[in-house]
Amino acid sequence: MAPPSRIKKKVVFLGESGVGKTSIVLRYDGKGFDTSIRATLGASYLVSTIPIAATNIELQIWDTAGQERFRSMVPIYLRKTDVAILVYDITDIRSFDQLNTWVHFLRNAETNDAMKLVLIGNKTDLEMKRTVDQRKAIGYAAKIGASYHETSAASNTGIEEAFFELATQIVASYPMGRRKRSEEINSVTLNETKENSSKCC
Amino acid sequence: MSSGIATLLSIPASTSAPGEASHSDLQALKDQANMSMPQIELPEEEPIEESALDRLSHYPYQVFVLSEYGRPIYVSCGQEDQLCAFFALIGVFVNRVRHNGDMLNSISSKDLHAHFLFRKPLILCIVSKRRDQLRSQLEVLFNQILSTISRKQLETIYEKRGDNYDLRRLLGGTNKYMDGSLSSWHYDLAQISSAIRVLPMEAADRNALSTTLVNSITSANVEGMLFAVVLAHRQIVCLSRLKKHLLDHKDLSLIINLVSNTSTIADAAIWTPICLPFFNDSGFLHAYISSLWENSPAHLVLLSVDRNTLKDLHLIKEDFCAKIQSSPKILNSFEAAVTSPQSFSPSNIGTGSEMLWHFLYRNISSRQICLSASRPPFIGQEERVLLTRSASRVYDILRSVDGIRQIFVRNKKEVLYVKAEDRYELQCVLSPFCSPTMASILGDRLLKALKTYEGRYFITHVPSF
Ligand SMILES: Nc1nc2c(ncn2[C@@H]2O[C@H](COP(=O)(O)OP(=O)(O)OP(=O)(O)O)[C@@H](O)[C@H]2O)c(=O)[nH]1
Ligand SMILES: [Mg+2]
Numbered sequence: 001m002a003p004p005s006r007i008k009k010k011v012v013f014l015g016e017s018g019v020g021k022t023s024i025v026l027r028y029d030g031k032g033f034d035t036s037i038r039a040t041l042g043a044s045y046l047v048s049t050i051p052i053a054a055t056n057i058e059l060q061i062w063d064t065a066g067q068e069r070f071r072s073m074v075p076i077y078l079r080k081t082d083v084a085i086l087v088y089d090i091t092d093i094r095s096f097d098q099l100n101t102w103v104h105f106l107r108n109a110e111t112n113d114a115m116k117l118v119l120i121g122n123k124t125d126l127e128m129k130r131t132v133d134q135r136k137a138i139g140y141a142a143k144i145g146a147s148y149h150e151t152s153a154a155s156n157t158g159i160e161e162a163f164f165e166l167a168t169q170i171v172a173s174y175p176m177g178r179r180k181r182s183e184e185i186n187s188v189t190l191n192e193t194k195e196n197s198s199k200c201c
Numbered sequence: 202m203s204s205g206i207a208t209l210l211s212i213p214a215s216t217s218a219p220g221e222a223s224h225s226d227l228q229a230l231k232d233q234a235n236m237s238m239p240q241i242e243l244p245e246e247e248p249i250e251e252s253a254l255d256r257l258s259h260y261p262y263q264v265f266v267l268s269e270y271g272r273p274i275y276v277s278c279g280q281e282d283q284l285c286a287f288f289a290l291i292g293v294f295v296n297r298v299r300h301n302g303d304m305l306n307s308i309s310s311k312d313l314h315a316h317f318l319f320r321k322p323l324i325l326c327i328v329s330k331r332r333d334q335l336r337s338q339l340e341v342l343f344n345q346i347l348s349t350i351s352r353k354q355l356e357t358i359y360e361k362r363g364d365n366y367d368l369r370r371l372l373g374g375t376n377k378y379m380d381g382s383l384s385s386w387h388y389d390l391a392q393i394s395s396a397i398r399v400l401p402m403e404a405a406d407r408n409a410l411s412t413t414l415v416n417s418i419t420s421a422n423v424e425g426m427l428f429a430v431v432l433a434h435r436q437i438v439c440l441s442r443l444k445k446h447l448l449d450h451k452d453l454s455l456i457i458n459l460v461s462n463t464s465t466i467a468d469a470a471i472w473t474p475i476c477l478p479f480f481n482d483s484g485f486l487h488a489y490i491s492s493l494w495e496n497s498p499a500h501l502v503l504l505s506v507d508r509n510t511l512k513d514l515h516l517i518k519e520d521f522c523a524k525i526q527s528s529p530k531i532l533n534s535f536e537a538a539v540t541s542p543q544s545f546s547p548s549n550i551g552t553g554s555e556m557l558w559h560f561l562y563r564n565i566s567s568r569q570i571c572l573s574a575s576r577p578p579f580i581g582q583e584e585r586v587l588l589t590r591s592a593s594r595v596y597d598i599l600r601s602v603d604g605i606r607q608i609f610v611r612n613k614k615e616v617l618y619v620k621a622e623d624r625y626e627l628q629c630v631l632s633p634f635c636s637p638t639m640a641s642i643l644g645d646r647l648l649k650a651l652k653t654y655e656g657r658y659f660i661t662h663v664p665s666f
Pocket of ligand 2: 021022023039063066
C-alpha cells in the first residue's frame with residue numbers, strides 16, 4: 001500500500017510562555033523572526049502543507065499559549081492530536097523543569113493513539129547562556145519517547161530539519177499499513193509511565 | 202487631603218526594598234497615614250525607588266492597579282515592582298476611607314488630579330494632569346481586566362490563594378491590552394464617547410455582506426454560536442447575532458481592543474476564551490479571530506459558548522470567505538470600504554459647509570458615532586489630539602451637568618458648538634467667524650444630511666440567525 005496523496009495531521013506546540021513556540025512556527029511558515037511578537041492568546045491555528053515525494057502532508061498547526069490562565073484549555077487544544085511538539089528554552093532551566101507538567105497534560109488528554117512526540121530545545125543562538133545540559137535533555141526525550149531537536153528561531157537553525165524529519169516519519173508510517181513500529185514504541189513508552197495503565201492483550 | 206496629590210508624587214522612598222511590600226510595611230504606611238502612631242524608623246532610602254518616582258512625574262498620566270491588600274498588579278509606565286511603596290500608599294488611602302464607611306473618589310490639586318475606583322478585590326487609580334473622564338478610563342480598564350479574568354474568578358481567587366496572591370500570574374501577557382485600553386482615550390473618539398464607530402459603506406453592500414455572513418452561519422449550524430462581528434480599523438463593518446441575544450457596545454469595544462492589540466499571523470486564526478462582562482460576567486465565551494484575507498485589516502470574530510467549536514467556526518470563516526470571493530460585487534465594495542473608507546464629508550450639507558471643520562455625532566440609543574472626514578485644519582496628529590481632548594471635555598460637561606441642550610464657545614482659533622437632545626449629541630468645530638445662528642443652522646443641516654445617509658454611516662439592523 002503506497003502512502004495516500006494527501007495526509008492530514010494535527011500538530012500541537014506546547015511549552016512555557018516565552019520559550020519561542022510562536023517564533024518557531026512563524027519561522028517555519030516563512031515569516032522570518034520578529035522580536036516584537038507578543039505572548040500568544042489562547043491558541044493560534046494555521047494550516048501548512050509539506051510535499052514529501054508524492055504525498056502532500058497537511059499540518060494543522062496549533063500554536064498554544066504558555067500563559068498560566070490558558071491551562072484549562074490545554075485538554076481542548078490537545079484533543080485528537082497526532083503530533084505534540086514540546087518546546088523549552090535551553091537558557092531557561094525552569095522551562096525544562098516544567099516539561100513534566102506538559103507531559104502530564106498529554107497523558108491525560110484524548111490524543112490520537114499513535115501520537116508522535118517531539119522535544120525541541122530552542123534558542124541555540126544563545127549557546128553561551130545555556131543552562132540545560134544537552135545530554136540531560138536527550139535523556140529526557142528518550143524517557144518520554146520523543147525525538148529530540150535543537151533549534152534557533154532567531155538564526156533559523158534546525159527548524160526546517162525538525163519539520164522535515166517529522167513529515168518523513170509521517171509518510172513512512174503509511175506503507176506498512178496504519179501502524180508502524182516506531183509509532184507503537186512511542187505510544188507505548190508514553191503509556192508505560194502512566195500510573196495503573198491497564199495492560200492490553 | 203486636597204493638596205495631597207502633589208506630595209503624593211514626591212513622597213520619600215519606601216520603607217521596603219523594591220519587589221517586597223510586606224504586610225508590616227503596609228501596616229507601617231497605614232499607621233503613618235493614620236498619624237496615630239509614634240514615628241517609626243525608616244530604613245535607608247532606596248535609590249531605585251526614588252528614581253522610579255522621579256520618572257513618574259514626567260508622564261502626563263499614570264494608571265495603577267493593585268489588589269485591595271496593596272499588592273501591585275499593573276502600572277501604565279511598566280515595572281510596577283519598583284513602585285511598591287507607592288502602590289501601598291494608594292491602598293492605604295483607599296482602605297483608610299473605606300474603613301470609615303466611606304469611599305475615596307478623587308484628590309485634586311491645581312495641576313494634578315487623582316481618581317480612585319474600588320472594585321473589590323481591586324483598586325484602580327489614575328493620576329493625571331487632565332481631569333476629564335478619569336473615572337470612565339478606570340471603569341473601562343476594569344472591564345478590560347474582567348475580559349481576561351471573569352468577575353467570578355476575580356472574586357474567589359484571593360479566597361483560594363490567599364491575600365498575597367500575585368494576580369499578574371493570571372494576567373500574564375495582557376499588559377498590552379491594558380495599555381491599549383488606556384491609550385485609546387487619547388485618539389479614539391469612539392472610546393471617548395463610550396460608543397462604537399461604524400465603517401462607512403452603502404447600506405445595500407453592508408446588507409449583502411451581513412446576509413452572506415448569516416448564510417454561512419446558518420448553513421454550518423454550529424451549536425453554541427452566539428455572535429459574529431466583522432471589523433476593520435477599530436470600526437464595525439457588520440454584525441449578526443443569535444436570536445434573542447444582544448451584544449452590548451461595551452463588550453464590543455472590548456473585542457475591538459482585543460483585536461486591534463493582537464498581532465495575528467497573516468493566515469492564522471486565534472481561538473481564545475474571553476469574558477464579555479456585560480453579556481455574562483461570571484463565565485467565558487470562546488472567540489475565534491481571523492483576518493479575512495492575507496494582510497487584510499478586516500477581521501472576523503465569531504463568539505461561541507462552546508469551547509470545542511474551533512473547527513466548526515473555522516469552516517464558517519472559510520465558507521464566508523469563499524462566498525465573498527465568488528461574488529465580485531460584494532468583494533469589491535467590501536475591499537473598497539476597508540482600504541479607503543469614505544467618511545462623511547461636510548460638503549454634503551451644501552453652502553456654508555466650508556465653515557464646518559469637524560463634527561462628531563453620537564446616536565444615544567444605538568451607541569454609534571459618525572465622524573466627519575478629516576480636513577484642514579485637523580489633519581496633523583497634533584490637531585487630532587486637540588480635537589480628542591476637546592470632545593473628551595465636552596462629554597465630561599454633558600455627563601456632569603444635567604439638562605444642557607446647547608453650548609456655543611468662541612475660541613481664538615475656532616468655534617465649538619454642541620447640541621444635545623434625547624436621541625443624539627452633536628459636537629461641531631467651526632471656523633472662528635461662525636456666529637451662533639450660523640452654527641445652529643449648519644448643525645440642523647448636518648443632522649438632516651445624516652438622516653438622509655443614515656444607512657451608509659450607521660448600522661440600523663442587526664440580522665439574527
Ligand atoms: N535569542 C532567541 N530568542 C528567541 C528565539 N525564539 C524566540 N525568541 C524570543 O523569545 C521571546 C518569546 O517568544 P515567543 O515565540 O513569543 O514565545 P512563545 O513560546 O510563543 O510564548 P507564549 O505564546 O506566551 O506561550 C520573544 O521575545 C522572541 O523574540 C530564539 O531562537 N533565539
Ligand atoms: Mg506564542
